Amino acid sequence: MDKLIELIRQKDNPSVVGLDPKPELIPEQLLDEYSHDRAGALADSYEAFNRAIIDAVCDIVPAVKPQIAMYEALGPVGLDVYCRTTRYAKSKGLYVIGDVKRGDIGSTAAAYAAHLSGVPFSDAMTGAEDIEDPWSQDCITVNPYLGEDGIEPFIRSAKETDKDIFILVRTSNPSSSQLQELNAEDGRPVFEHVAALVEQWGKETVGESGYSRSGAVVGATHPKAGARLREIMPHTFFLVPGFGAQGGTAKDVAAMFDSNGSGAIVNSSRGIIGAWKKEAKYSKDMNAQEALDLVMLSAQNAAIKMRNSLRAALRQ
């Protein structure tokens, strides 16, 4: 996780912008720019929208987190846009967390690990062998329900490619309690057992920062659990979703950081990319470029505000 931690340090900002485009987050003017079928217009407008957001925030935040479901919802054409988005984000020096939540049994998890390791490529003319990386991700999220043999292929790929993963531990959604808070015989909830496994799986990849390549997803909506998990998982970096629109505050997430103010990165999606919808200045009479300019300005302001509120909460 050293690469991400260094970028957070450089920007003095432990926050990540979620690139989760949805039809209702795209200004209509932008959609109207694309004249072909609706799925194609959505895909093209997602790409233009994402590029604008990336341009707006790349000097403020260390990382972006595209949610692949939003792209997959458009079919293969959407996944092309996903790959073009991650590539563009990397070209701007951002660390890219692919929120893919994949997980399967060992041999299949190994196939999914191509998200990190890339695809074998041999040039038809020269015969040269190489690796192509269509996904351009520095990190992906992974589901733990299948246990260690479903996780190990991702950790192996992460080691080989100097990348990272985040494993779901305590998710931010209301019904996550059904399974994750089920108490085991020792009185501890399932998510603490998962946490202990994640900390153990990370042992061999602890870097200079003191954190391993296997991070944990811990929702901002569970501040008490977050503080407890920080104790159980001293070498595990946290990805904290649920800030802002889902209800988590800077105060809620402060206890998920370590005593040096490191140890976690907080995600906001709608709060940044949908900030334009709260702008009084927005009007349907704007043209596409005017609307996109407002998207950029409001995203930038929202990203700065989030950064400042996290800085303040961590310095208290």
Place this chain on the structure above:
Amino acid sequence: MDKLIELIRQKDNPSVVGLDPKPELIPEQLLDEYSHDRAGALADSYEAFNRAIIDAVCDIVPAVKPQIAMYEALGPVGLDVYCRTTRYAKSKGLYVIGDVKRGDIGSTAAAYAAHLSGVPFSDAMTGAEDIEDPWSQDCITVNPYLGEDGIEPFIRSAKETDKDIFILVRTSNPSSSQLQELNAEDGRPVFEHVAALVEQWGKETVGESGYSRSGAVVGATHPKAGARLREIMPHTFFLVPGFGAQGGTAKDVAAMFDSNGSGAIVNSSRGIIGAWKKEAKYSKDMNAQEALDLVMLSAQNAAIKMRNSLRAALRQ
């Protein structure tokens, strides 16, 4: 689940062929047919291989189950092949189970549910609104770790589109026990709690067959758990992986069926699509068509053998 159950009845065969192509399962002659880069050659050869398998088994089995990880491992070009494979399988009258194991929080799960509901499409010339379904799946697999709000969008889509889902309950891999067999305070393992939730989530979609639209994935490698789960989940149809190559036998899975010999469908992947590798007749001197003919014949024989062994085990 009525559509799948009717197809199983018509073919008197509760088995499904897993379309999980991997480089080592593709005859070299076939790969050599495609002269461009390796990822592209793999994608094209996967498509030719899958079409051959589908042609070989479509009169024997009711369903196929492509594992999306194998296609995703090639990047977006692989997902195009996934979609062409599912479309071809449907054109041959097969029920298509997309083994995608998706799962996320509510609003994101709703985006993933486009795997069932398709993509909004409007014709640029006429303005006509329609739905396009790039994925061509009758059913997908889903991960339960996020609880009900991560499942509900899939069930809603399934209802609206007359499709189904299978939720992971007890997976076939060795380390699945780490989390799934953890005992809760009431002494019952986590997977039984998940089973109770799945049965409950299915209540409102029980069809004429007596089974709901929310099935359960129960590994053939856990025959005792399978028998117990059959009792806990009387309205839940089972998808049973782990047969054959992973060690599950027809006897192991018999207790996962109901007293009428219905209630489950058993998957085999390598055992069918990799059967050609055990053929003494195979030679590297064969041309691509000869190799593909052997792939088809051996897949057909293996599918018939599996059908007959399941029929025999269920009639005892």
